[in-house]
Amino acid sequence: MTTTRREVLGALAFPALGPLARLDARRGLSLLDEFEAPSGSPQQVARDEDFWNAIATAFAIDRSRINFNNGGCSPSPAFVLDAQRRHLEEANHAPAYVMWRRQQKRKEAVRQALARVAGCDAEELAFVRNASEGLQTCQFGIDLEPGDEVLSTDQDYPRMRNTFAQRVAREGIVYRQFKIPVPCDDPQQIVRAYEANLSERTRLILVSHVINLTGAILPVRNIVALGRARGIPVIVDGAHSFANVDFTLRDLDCDYFATSLHKWLFAPIGTGMLHVRxxxxxxxxxxMAGNPGQEHDIRKFEEIGTHPIAQMLAVGEALAFHERLGGSRKFARLVRLRDLWIDRLGAHDRVHVHTSTVPGQACGIATVSIDGVETGALAAHLERAHQILVTTIKHEDFEGIRVSPSVYTTLGELDRFCEAMEAVVRDGLPS
Ligand SMILES: Cc1ncc(COP(=O)(O)O)c(C=O)c1O
Known part of the structure; x- marks a missing residue:
């Protein structure tokens, strides 16, 4: 007897917590295979609530709180976590033998799978622990002379800006940071801002594919081209773009790109990737120094001493889930969720959205503020009174709460967030 899509949904009684516990983590992908493949454009599939309800059941999360900080770090689907656990248990039988003789080889198959999704050669892709490690490899690994300039906006990620600040203190380089508009509807304006801030001494550029403060998507391909035309290397911070925005590395045509996989790929915590052409x-x-003979081998970036391989192997499950979802459908869904809450809250005069809703200019992450309501106090209120988790964003030029739902977010949860925000617009924060 074949199970219909409705019967499976009914059996799971989404989104009640109890039945979720019945979901066999190892069946995660096969469960999804029992559903009719959704048809239609990504925008049409983005509206197929049955499909997304089914997707949501892959995550064994705690629905007693609403997690709208998936940008910080995402939960993994249950079967990804389960795979990680299995690989770890396997390693523990005889760690040195299993990790270095068996799992190390299997990691190569995951490298190939990841390269296929990323759109690059597997020999250009290193496993790292997170975006920070991959980016700092590039930020520290390119030789610079005292007086050489590096360039970024003042909206790049603080750790990456601190990395250049350390080179300023230690090596006497010059770090120039410039402003870009918020929100920005016109990518050409961004390209012009980069161009205007180049100087004779510019030797390196850092650009965020997605700005973590607002969800803005920057025109990376054009900025890479701008740098290349002048012989200036461009490091692309893809922490929030990979497996979120629908693109491949070939589209960006970049030389250096790093991302975390524990954000939008939903891979285990402590996984990232570095791409170097x-x-x-x-x-x-x-x-960390590589082995002699490894100078031109991408694996030299993985010589970090003893570390677990289990989470890297489980990236394979996360990739399978991502491909099952489809990058374009996932992006369309995340943008739809964003537009649903922005359309509703944006109707209030005192609500300000700091993220462009022009198609292609931002992802499903967005930042919002309410006139006269302090951002930190608003975030604290949402958590205390409603168990809604958001991120407090404070920049010199704007501030607000950053909202980053995910593919497992229900429309009911979005409603509850909107109701909580509307109550604050109407009544202010409780004293
Ligand atoms: C734009 C950006 N770059 C880099 C990072 C660092 O990511 P991780 O902490 O996973 O290394 C983050 C984290 O949120 C980020 O938003």
Whole structure:
């Protein structure tokens, strides 16, 4: 007897917590296979609530709180976590033998799967622990002389800006940061801002594909081209773009790209990837020294001493889930969720959205503020009174709460968030 889509949904009684516990984590992908493949454009599938309700059941999360900080770090589907656990248990039988003789080889298959999704050669892709490690490999690994300038906006991620600040203090380089508009509807304005801030001494550019403060998508391909035309390397911070925005590395045509996989790929915590174009590997210093003969081998960036391989192997399950979802459908769904709450809250005069809703200019992450309501106090109120988790964003030029729902977010949860925000618009924060 074949199970219909409705019967499976009924059996899971989404989104009640009890039945979720019945979901066999190892069946995660096969469960999804029992559903009719959704048809239609990504925008049509983005509205197919049955499909997304089914997707949501892959995550064994606690629905007694509403997690709208998936940008910080995402939960993994249950079967991804389960795979990680299995690999870890396997390693524990004889760690040195299992990790280095068996799991290390299997990691190569995951590298190939990841490269296929990322759109690059597997020999250009290193496993790292997070975006920070991958980006710092590039930020520290490119030689600079005292007086050489590096360039970024003042909206790049603080740790990445601190990395350049350390090179300023230690090596006497110059770090120039400039402003970009918020929100920004016109990518050309951004490209012009980068161009205007280049100088004779610019030797390196850092650009965020997605700005973590607002969810803005920057025109990375154009900025890479701008740098390349002048012989300036461009490091792309893809922490929030990979497996979120629908693109491949070929589209960006970049030489250096790093991302975390524990954000939007839903891979285990502590996984990331570094992409370095083949002919650039030799000249990029690793953070920890590689072995002799590894100078042109992407694996030199993985010589970090003893570390678990289990979570990297479980990236394979996360990739399978991502491909089952489809990158374009996932992006369309996340943008739809954003538009639903922005359309509703944006109707209030005192509500300000700091994220563009022009198609293609931002992802499903967005930042919002209410006139006269302090941002930190608003975030604290949402958590205390409603168990809604958001991120407090404070920048010199704007502030607000950052809202980053995910594919497992229900429309009911969005409603509860909107109701809580509307109550604050109407009555202010409780004293
Ligand atoms: C734009 C950006 N870059 C880099 C990072 C660092 O990511 P991780 O802490 O996973 O290394 C983050 C984290 O949120 C980010 O938003």
């Amino acid at each position: 083949k002919d650039k590997i030799g000249d990029l210093w690793p953070l």
